[in-house]
Amino acid sequence: MLIDLIDLLRSDGFITVNKKLANNIGLNAAVMYSELLAKYKYFSDKNQLTKDGFFYNTVEGMQRDTSLSKDQQQAAIKVLENLNLIEKQNRGLPRKRHFKINLNEDNLKRVLQSQQLEEKPPTSKRENRKQVEGKSSINNNKDNNNYKNNKKSYRGQNSVIDRLSFSQYLVSIDKNKFSTYDSEQMAALQFFVECYKHFRETEHPNLTIEQWEDARTTMLMATDENMETDMNVDSEGEKLMITSYFDTYYKDCNYSVLHYISGNLRAIRYYDTVH
Structure with missing residues (x-):
């Protein structure tokens, strides 16, 4: 034994x-x-x-x-x-x-x-949310004081007051701690928001910090859930996928970034435009 x-x-x-x-x-x-x-x-x-x-x-x-x-x-x-x-x-x-x-x-x-090489991407969306809630939540600048003072009156993750515009989200994140990969993901998300405004002729709907971070950390990676394979996407490829997304008709769709990152949709756009 x-x-x-x-x-x-x-x-x-x-x-x-x-x-x-x-x-x-x-x-x-x-x-x-x-x-x-x-x-x-x-x-x-x-x-x-x-x-x-x-x-x-x-x-x-x-x-x-x-x-x-x-x-x-x-x-x-x-x-x-x-x-x-x-x-x-x-x-x-x-x-x-x-x-x-x-x-x-x-x-x-x-x-x-080397000593402690470039900061690594978060290992999962759940861990990334912990990082946002902890280290990167809100900067200590005067422009954000009202938002911080109102934080105590939040009524939960889905309440209106808990949601931020994309510009407010940019202010709330400490980009000094970003790796190169984080910055490229942010640039891709910003391109999506700009495309949304161009095609929909209005600003992108407000989202919670967690939702914005989910969207950012999904950029530059397409997952085929049917084949269970992951595809790396460079910045130009992501732009092609985003443009193709807005050129495609989806019934009863608001074209939010939350729809763009849902299910197998990004893998389909990848195969149509990049692969």
Whole structure:
């Protein structure tokens, strides 16, 4: 019995994570990178890498091996891509998520030697909401004093007084703490709001901070819920998707950004305009 337990807990049943790497890029990103290295070695030893060095790994497979959720994987992938440690593509029919390890010794040394690299995207929308409620809620400037003074009289998340225009939302967020990726997401959201005003000839409806943040953190990533695959979208691709959205007729739709980020709609726009 004891031998069986030892076999169950032996070293190849664990994920080895470099402490320095985890300290610099975050634990989730370090865990995923370590697991991808293990997958790379597995496929390489079996001569099953593609000609250009890619191998496949599904969301479900990674979650089973690391316990990282889909949202946590998305955030970790973005960190690793920004650091040029990996490349990710969706290939084949049905489409599967493929990765390539960028074997650049100088780049890896730079990552290991750096201290607390660029702030990472939130690992999930729920964690992102906690960040907004905590660190980034309201700036201490005079223009926002009335809003802060009225905060005590809020009647809940869906009350009218709890909702902000997009310009008020911009003031309420501490953009000094934004990573490059956060800023690109904000620019995409701002483009959507500008398109809304152009096509609808009115200002975008007010939303809660949480709803604005949900919209922002959804930008630059399209998820095909049917195929269970995630597609990275660059800024120009997002603009094409947004323009296509407003050019499409949806019955009984107010064309709010909340509709734009709902369901499989963004994946459809991705396939129509970007892919």
